[in-house]
Amino acid sequence: MPDLDSTALTAAHRAVQEAAMQYLVNPRVSLVDFGYRIRDQEGFRVTEEQCLRIHLRDKPRGEQLESLEAQRPELYLREDELRGLTARYGFPVDLPLGDYRLSRAVGAYAPVAAPPRRDRALDPMLGGISVGNAWIPGAGTLGGKVVDRRGTPLLLSNWHVLSGRWWIGAGAPVCQPGRLDGGSTGDVVAHLARDAWRSGLDAAVATLTAGSRRLVNDQLGLGPVTGSATPAPLMRVTKSGRTTSVTWGIVTSILPGRMFTYPDGYPRAVRDIWVIEPELELDRVSGSGDSGSFWLDADSRRAVGLHFAGERVPSRALALGMPAVLEALDVQIAVT
Amino acid sequence: MAYDDPASGAVSERALARLQAEFGGHPDVSLIDLGYQREEGRLTRSPVLRVHVRDRWLAAEPEDRIAFPAEVEGIPVEVTRGEYELE
Numbered sequence: 151m152p153d154l155d156s157t158a159l160t161a162a163h164r165a166v167q168e169a170a171m172q173y174l175v176n177p178r179v180s181l182v183d184f185g186y187r188i189r190d191q192e193g194f195r196v197t198e199e200q201c202l203r204i205h206l207r208d209k210p211r212g213e214q215l216e217s218l219e220a221q222r223p224e225l226y227l228r229e230d231e232l233r234g235l236t237a238r239y240g241f242p243v244d245l246p247l248g249d250y251r252l253s254r255a256v257g258a259y260a261p262v263a264a265p266p267r268r269d270r271a272l273d274p275m276l277g278g279i280s281v282g283n284a285w286i287p288g289a290g291t292l293g294g295k296v297v298d299r300r301g302t303p304l305l306l307s308n309w310h311v312l313s314g315r316w317w318i319g320a321g322a323p324v325c326q327p328g329r330l331d332g333g334s335t336g337d338v339v340a341h342l343a344r345d346a347w348r349s350g351l352d353a354a355v356a357t358l359t360a361g362s363r364r365l366v367n368d369q370l371g372l373g374p375v376t377g378s379a380t381p382a383p384l385m386r387v388t389k390s391g392r393t394t395s396v397t398w399g400i401v402t403s404i405l406p407g408r409m410f411t412y413p414d415g416y417p418r419a420v421r422d423i424w425v426i427e428p429e430l431e432l433d434r435v436s437g438s439g440d441s442g443s444f445w446l447d448a449d450s451r452r453a454v455g456l457h458f459a460g461e462r463v464p465s466r467a468l469a470l471g472m473p474a475v476l477e478a479l480d481v482q483i484a485v486t
Numbered sequence: 487m488a489y490d491d492p493a494s495g496a497v498s499e500r501a502l503a504r505l506q507a508e509f510g511g512h513p514d515v516s517l518i519d520l521g522y523q524r525e526e527g528r529l530t531r532s533p534v535l536r537v538h539v540r541d542r543w544l545a546a547e548p549e550d551r552i553a554f555p556a557e558v559e560g561i562p563v564e565v566t567r568g569e570y571e572l573e
Contacts, residue, residue, distance in 0.1 A: 234545070237545050384531075403536075408570075437573060457573065463567060464567065
């Protein structure tokens with residue numbers, strides 16, 4: 151491969167990083183890399199053209215492709231997005247056919263217990279797993295367990311995870327997992343109680359359904375939350391989320407507020423936003439579906455933020471200050 | 487210049503306010519904040535004013551882009567991608 155100068159190499163690296171974050175969640179995509187264009191319809195002939203390559207497990211054509219676009223748009227690689235990658239980084243995009251599998255292991259290995267799936271129904275429920283409104287397609291993260299003044303346990307996440315539409319108010323069903331992960335009205339575990347929009351915060355709590363599954367103070371892969379604290383610049387933090395699992399970051403700045411457009415089409419002003427980014431630039435802190443995760447102080451395991459938004463490349467997370475969230479909802483972290 | 491807390495410091499706060507007042511309302515700008523510089527990809531303790539821009543700024547021809555100052559009150563200004571979305 152001809153040498154790339156350092157600028158082109160950096161651009162190639164960023165292009166791969168962005169495409170990986172954007173497309174590896176798509177089950178049709180098996181690999182993202184940078185290399186020569188592969189003509190898979192010409193006996194997988196390799197050309198000399200350097201491309202950003204998004205390898206696909208299948209390549210439907212004609213009516214099959216049209217059917218995929220119409221019926222499973224989330225699996226369809228949109229041309230305008232691919233053109234955007236080319237425009238941003240200056241490399242063409244290739245979509246070669248490739249379904250890669252692990253090589254068969256040689257020898258015997260002791261079986262290792264698989265961790266619980268975040269996108270499956272779990273009992274007991276804990277922070278870091280899929281949750282959503284049972285009426286709306288989608289999924290976010292169950293942040294964790296909180297209690298009100300009477301000691302009643304509630305489930306805390308973002309408003310846009312548990313509702314997201316102005317017409318979906320108190321009493322709306324919440325399912326675990328969220329509908330994007332196969333949840334349905336048969337998986338209803340809670341009902342929306344109240345939100346924190348009066349305080350400009352994208353947060354809400356839901357009351358657990360009597361006789362349904364239990365909710366415990368635990369974060370999948372991290373352990374229990376020990377309380378709450380105010381975030382601070384340079385604080386090292388960690389979260390457990392539905393999409394990117396356990397990640398680590400550093401609080402780098404606070405923003406007074408910003409407008410976001412919500413799924414119901416209405417812009418809303420959000421305040422008390424903290425920026426979290428990875429210590430190493432190419433690491434990832436969050437992804438779509440992580441909304442609602444608790445950001446914990448990595449040392450004390452106290453909850454300092456409620457994740458709600460982010461940027462993929464470079465990876466940055468936006469979280470609401472947890473003390474403000476708890477005060478607005480009149481709840482506290484359930485530490486028992 | 488190095489400091490431990492980007493949210494403190496009169497100079498940095500004043501510089502941030504100036505940058506926000508001048509560019510905060512521009513449609514190509516999604517955020518302006520005060521963060522930390524990176525060296526070889528790793529976060530340092532040196533402050534930097536960051537203008538987070540939308541993809542259309544990055545995709546525009548250089549001559550069509552709004553220009554930002556290289557520094558404000560001695561604090562460097564960095565332009566970074568910032569298409570923030572609900573997750």
